Amino acid sequence: MQKKIQIAVVDDHKLFRSGLINLIHSLDPSFVVSTEANNGRELLDLLSVNTLPDIILLDANMPVMDGYETAAALQQRYPEIKVLVVTMNDDEQSLIRMLKLGVKGYIGKDVDPNELRHALCELMNKGFHYTDQLTNQLIQSLTAPEKMAGAEHNLTEQELIFIRLACSEDTYAQIADAMHLSPKTIDGYRASVFEKLNIKSRVGLAIYAIKAGLVDLNQQT
Helix, strand or coil: CCCCEEEEEECCCHHHHHHHHHHHHHHCCCEEEEEEECCHHHHHHHHCCCCCCCEEEECCCCCCCCHHHHHHHHHHHCCCCEEEEEECCCCHHHHHHHHHCCCCEEEECCCCHHHHHHHHHHHHHCCCEECHHHHHHHHHCCCCCHHHHHHHCCCCHHHHHHHHHHCCCCCHHHHHHHCCCCHHHHHHHHHHHHHHHCCCCHHHHHHHHHHHCCCCHHHHC
16 A cells, blocks of 8 residues: 655645645645645644644745744754745745755745656655756856855855865865865864854855855756
8 A cells, every 4th residue: 555645735825725735636646635724833733733744835925924934943843844845936045045944845836736746756755856946046046256255254265165175975084185184174164164154064054155156056966
């Protein structure tokens, strides 16, 4: 018997939410919408008493508690749930903000049904779904000159090199080898960069580098 994938749909527009639920049920017999809510507050109240879904389809703009606040709360309370944002907000700031809040995918409300099915399957199989549109939006955001990005936070040339290398899959030890420096020196660069940029993780560093145009996404894939 095929495992059922439990899905929650959160959107304050009842007609759209109802249509989306019907669409999801028509895409695959394994998809089951077990929870629906008008806003983030209602969703969190339901999750506190019901079985947790595998995936949450979340609108960004809602009253009472919007998608950004909801995504932050979900990341803190239920990090195991995969959040797919469904919204018309496709600007660069919204994309970056949602990614920083831990969402696993981002699609438009005008998404093709086959793309929605693909997104849901990828979330379950890979743990994430990033469309070509999302990738293109991020590439287009790489407009800040490197020297301006560095100057803004008083980053040195060596720290800029460290940031680029830190956006790869290399370990800090491998980065030290690539820069011909000791691991202790690399630890110093990491501490200095984290402090200057007011970030706390390598993921946060990667987000800064993408937004500031310090890395080329085409070369990262």
